[in-house]
Amino acid sequence: MKNNGFDRNAAPLYVQARTLILERIEAGTYGPGKVLPSEFALADELGISQGTVRKALDTLVADRFLVRRQGRGTFVADHTPADVLFRFFKFYTRDGERVLPSSRDTRVRHRIANASECARLQLECGSRIISITRTRLHGRTPVIREKIALPAETFPGLGANGTVPNTLYDLFQHQYGITVTHASERIEPAAASARDAAHLGLAAGSPLLRIDRLTFGLGKQPIEWRVSLCHLKGVYYLSELR
Amino acid sequence: MKNNGFDRNAAPLYVQARTLILERIEAGTYGPGKVLPSEFALADELGISQGTVRKALDTLVADRFLVRRQGRGTFVADHTPADVLFRFFKFYTRDGERVLPSSRDTRVRHRIANASECARLQLECGSRIISITRTRLHGRTPVIREKIALPAETFPGLGANGTVPNTLYDLFQHQYGITVTHASERIEPAAASARDAAHLGLAAGSPLLRIDRLTFGLGKQPIEWRVSLCHLKGVYYLSELR
DNA sequence: GAGTGGTCTAGACCACCCT
DNA sequence: GGGTGGTCTAGACCACTCT
Numbered sequence: 001m002k003n004n005g006f007d008r009n010a011a012p013l014y015v016q017a018r019t020l021i022l023e024r025i026e027a028g029t030y031g032p033g034k035v036l037p038s039e040f041a042l043a044d045e046l047g048i049s050q051g052t053v054r055k056a057l058d059t060l061v062a063d064r065f066l067v068r069r070q071g072r073g074t075f076v077a078d079h080t081p082a083d084v085l086f087r088f089f090k091f092y093t094r095d096g097e098r099v100l101p102s103s104r105d106t107r108v109r110h111r112i113a114n115a116s117e118c119a120r121l122q123l124e125c126g127s128r129i130i131s132i133t134r135t136r137l138h139g140r141t142p143v144i145r146e147k148i149a150l151p152a153e154t155f156p157g158l159g160a161n162g163t164v165p166n167t168l169y170d171l172f173q174h175q176y177g178i179t180v181t182h183a184s185e186r187i188e189p190a191a192a193s194a195r196d197a198a199h200l201g202l203a204a205g206s207p208l209l210r211i212d213r214l215t216f217g218l219g220k221q222p223i224e225w226r227v228s229l230c231h232l233k234g235v236y237y238l239s240e241l242r
Numbered sequence: 243m244k245n246n247g248f249d250r251n252a253a254p255l256y257v258q259a260r261t262l263i264l265e266r267i268e269a270g271t272y273g274p275g276k277v278l279p280s281e282f283a284l285a286d287e288l289g290i291s292q293g294t295v296r297k298a299l300d301t302l303v304a305d306r307f308l309v310r311r312q313g314r315g316t317f318v319a320d321h322t323p324a325d326v327l328f329r330f331f332k333f334y335t336r337d338g339e340r341v342l343p344s345s346r347d348t349r350v351r352h353r354i355a356n357a358s359e360c361a362r363l364q365l366e367c368g369s370r371i372i373s374i375t376r377t378r379l380h381g382r383t384p385v386i387r388e389k390i391a392l393p394a395e396t397f398p399g400l401g402a403n404g405t406v407p408n409t410l411y412d413l414f415q416h417q418y419g420i421t422v423t424h425a426s427e428r429i430e431p432a433a434a435s436a437r438d439a440a441h442l443g444l445a446a447g448s449p450l451l452r453i454d455r456l457t458f459g460l461g462k463q464p465i466e467w468r469v470s471l472c473h474l475k476g477v478y479y480l481s482e483l484r
Numbered sequence: 485g486a487g488t489g490g491t492c493t494a495g496a497c498c499a500c501c502c503t
Numbered sequence: 504g505g506g507t508g509g510t511c512t513a514g515a516c517c518a519c520t521c522t
Contacts, residue, residue: 012491038507049493054508062304064484070508071500088483092428186334187479189431189449189472207431207449212478230431236454237429239481241330242306254510280488291512296489312489313519 013048017056020046025065025076026218028177033078036066065179079179081167088169088183088215091143091230092238099138099235103166105199106134108159110152117149120214120225128152130159135199138235145199146228154178154223168224169215178217186212187237190229200231209237248288255290259298262288267307267318268460270419275320278308307421321421323409330411330425330457332480333380333472341380341477345408347441348376350401352394359391362456362467370394372401377441380477387441388470396420396465410466411457420459428454429479432471442473451479 010016021042024030036042039057043050057074060066067075077083091099113121113129121129129149136144148168150158155176158164165171172178190210197204208229215224230237248258263284266272278284281299285292299316302308309317319325333341355363355371363371371391378386390410392400397418400406407413414420432452439446450471457466472479 014491040507051494052492055491057508068508069501071502071506073507090481090483181484183483185481185483187429187451187481188474189451191449205447207433209429209431209451232430237481239332239427239429239479241332241425241427242423256510282488293513294511297510299489310489311520313487313521315488 014052014055014059017042017046017048017053018059021056021060022065022218025179026177030076032076032173032179034076035073036075038073063181077179079170079173081170084167084169084180088180090238091138091232091235093138093235099143101136101138101144101166103134103136104142106132106164108132108162108164110159113149117225120222121149121151122221123151130155132159132164134164141233142200143232143235144228144230145196146226149225151221151223172217172223178223180215180217180223183213183215188212192229192231196229200229202231206231211237248290256294256297256301259284259288259290259295260301263298263302264307264460267421268419272318274318274415274421277315277317280315305423319421321412321415323412326409326411326422330422333385333474333477334480335380335477341385343378343380343386343408346377346379346384348374348406350374350404350406352401355391359467362464363391363393364463365393372397374401374406376406383475384442385474385477386470386472387438388468391467393463393465414459414465420465422457422465423459425455425457430454434471434473438471442471444473448473453479 021030021036030036037045039050039053043053046053057066057068061068064077067077069075085100086098089099089101091101093099109131110128111131113123113127117123117129118125118127123129130152132148132150134146135142136146155172158171158175169180172180188210190208192200192202192204192206192208194204196208197206208231211228211230213224213226213228214222215226217223248255252258263272263278272278279287281292281295285295288295299308299310303310306319309319311317327342328340331341331343333343335341351373352370353373355365355369359365359371360367360369365371372394374390374392376388377384378388397414400413400417411422414422430452432450434442434444434446434448434450436446438450439448450473453470453472455466455468455470456464457468459465
């Protein structure tokens with residue numbers, strides 16, 4: 001057994017194989033939607049057995065970096081707009097139907113991050129950010145007013161023409177090679193300010209959901225900070241606990 | 243290879259093994275905290291190989307029915323009060339500390355379920371339920387007013403003396419052999435009614451989080467319906483998206 | 485030292501997909 | 504028909520735990 005560059009005294013081989021494959025996904029060697037070499041080809045290349053490669057792939061499938069299709073191969077997960085909405089947009093109607101939002105009143109600005117933006121995004125003081133505000137609609141009803149901050153350095157050129165797509169996360173993957181892996185949302189009740197109430201067509205002081213989200217990719221640093229004020233007439237936020 | 247009672251033309255062997263082990267957990271053959279037979283012993287008993295038993299156990303560990311301890315054995319997950327709070331109570335302080343709530347003003351009643359209770363709990367019209375209302379505190383501050391409905395048939399004798407423990411789910415497991423597997427929460431903003439405001443020490447109309455939870459065990463029928471009205475001063479609800 | 489789970493290998497057969 | 508992943512086996516060695 002050749003065992004190219006793998007250290008048998010370090011982490012288990014399948015963990016080392018997982019790390020290596022993940023690095024290749026991150027580097028774009030295996031791009032979104034592309035097929036990986038077969039299990040036997042990878043095993044040969046890495047100098048380990050096919051069963052060990054399979055175990056590494058299993059963990060990556062469980063973490064949704066990869067998708068297997070029997071008879072065809074193993075593919076890098078390709079985050080379509082629908083996938084992204086399915087995973088990171090948790091709003092449903094009373095009938096259990098998914099809410100597919102559209103956007104309105106979008107405004108994009110490039111500016112220096114303020115103190116709270118630097119703190120939440122773990123940026124150096126004085127870093128530049130891209131700030132997006134928009135109203136999101138369910139059908140014709142405005143339901144969410146959201147404010148998004150992105151590190152400008154991570155997303156060069158984003159929103160340069162003053163517009164931004166309705167779903168950002170698939171753009172992150174295909175344009176910038178950044179896969180969104182998870183997000184952490186803090187939810188609180190809040191009363192609508194006069195300004196937010198106007199955007200949402202409500203009376204000031206109406207009860208809202210305030211959702212403060214940090215979004216993460218493969219690295220430790222957050223790639224997005226998003227605060228959503230949600231009206232949710234006839235719609236609810238669904239949280240599954242397991 | 244004996245292969246006791248397993249059908250090689252049906253589901254994969256590891257799925258059949260998983261189902262059988264799960265049935266034994268449900269039936270109490272393997273009780274909470276108890277050690278299972280070793281992988282080789284199970285393999286012998288079921289007439290399959292140890293690797294296949296391991297794959298079945300792996301899926302059950304992933305679903306948190308089992309816990310492995312190297313050198314000691316495989317154990318049925320034992321839901322202590324702390325575990326239950328960790329999994330199903332999603333409130334944190336601004337510093338990221340877990341909130342461990344206490345209970346006050348608890349009231350337990352046995353009565354006929356109303357229409358919405360029957361619908362949510364999938365009960366026959368006219369079924370009996372156990373209704374619990376209580377206020378939950380973070381330190382000395384009331385933060386949540388909750389109303390719980392349980393099918394009386396599923397939990398005979400529960401709350402007969404008018405009291406109920408602070409954490410219900412470990413009671414479900416140890417007293418009634420029912421393991422809570424997941425819960426589904428619908429979250430909406432709401433304005434405090436005069437009555438709820440009084441329990442929480444607020445002004446009427448204050449913005450609240452309304453959390454409507456259905457809790458499930460191994461069966462399809464829900465085992466609990468819980469509506470929580472949350473004030474959350476200095477506390478937030480944490481939702482992790484993956 | 486005996487017994488447990490954790491890792492790794494090598495090889496078999498199957499089901500599925502493409503050309 | 505040839506290649507892919509899906510399942511299953513049998514056996515090896517290691518790390519950990521208990522007594």
